[in-house]
Amino acid sequence: MPKTQPTALILTALPLEYTAVRAHVEDREEHVHSGGLRVEKGQLPNTPWQIALSELGxxxxxxxxxxTQLINWLHPQAVFFVGVAGGLKDDLEIGDVVVGTQVYEIHGGKQTPEGLLVRPRALPSSLALEQAARSAxxxxxxxxAHFLPIATGDIVLADSESEIADFIRRNYNDAGAIEMEGSGAAQAAHLNGQLDALVIRGISDHADAGKSKADAAGSQQLAAKQAAAVTMAVLTKHRPREGSADSEERPQERGEGGGTTYGGDHIDFRGGTFYGPVTGKTDRQQQR
Structure with a gap:
């Protein structure tokens, strides 16, 4: 069976983020899953990596x-969520990049008469990808670049004096950026065999009242461009795992005389008809 290229799955939420990543990928070709999901596959130059790029919303x-659906379809070795975020630290500037050392899901908790009792949920990033990022x-x-936790919440934070901003400062004080998708992607990667995953975000605003003005000045495009550049540099450093190239499930192919062939180890009825179960082993299983 021919060896396929290792795949890095790069996910974005917004079109401008997708465009920033896409600019680095050559020989792109769109692929459509039977369920409707679409990715563009292409080559990251001067690396062994095939990139699968998808815009999720x-x-x-x-x-x-x-x-989760994309992982089950494409069997990547690494998953990245790449895009823009609001900065939560005073020393972060627009265009800086935050590499998530871990990702917080900020809405977990229990509401009691005494107030909200926070139940923090955090997923660490892949050590291998984080180390590659530090080198890159x-x-x-x-x-x-800053290596800090990233907070994920279903909120666009544009008021640094708001109740939710104070909540984040009190309970997730080390978070460097806030965004809306990272914990979802990280959780999917974690539940699929602890797949290597990393969230990389460019700072497009300071999560305050100046967000609209910064966006209008092109801050999102700059932040997305910087985050995409760091992601590609990480993949230039990070090496695929040996002996574990990706293999998509191949559709069945029609064989000669109406038989059905499945990949390398095959069943070939040569025009005959068989009614009943078939049990067998591949050569690799027989050699164990």
């Missing part, structure tokens, strides 16, 4: 569901 629950950004003088 907004929201963590949506990201979790669609990421050393060679990127035009990028200011």
């Amino acid at each position: 907004v929201g963590a629950e949506r990201a979790a569901s669609l990421t 950004v050393r060679d990127m003088p035009d990028v200011r």
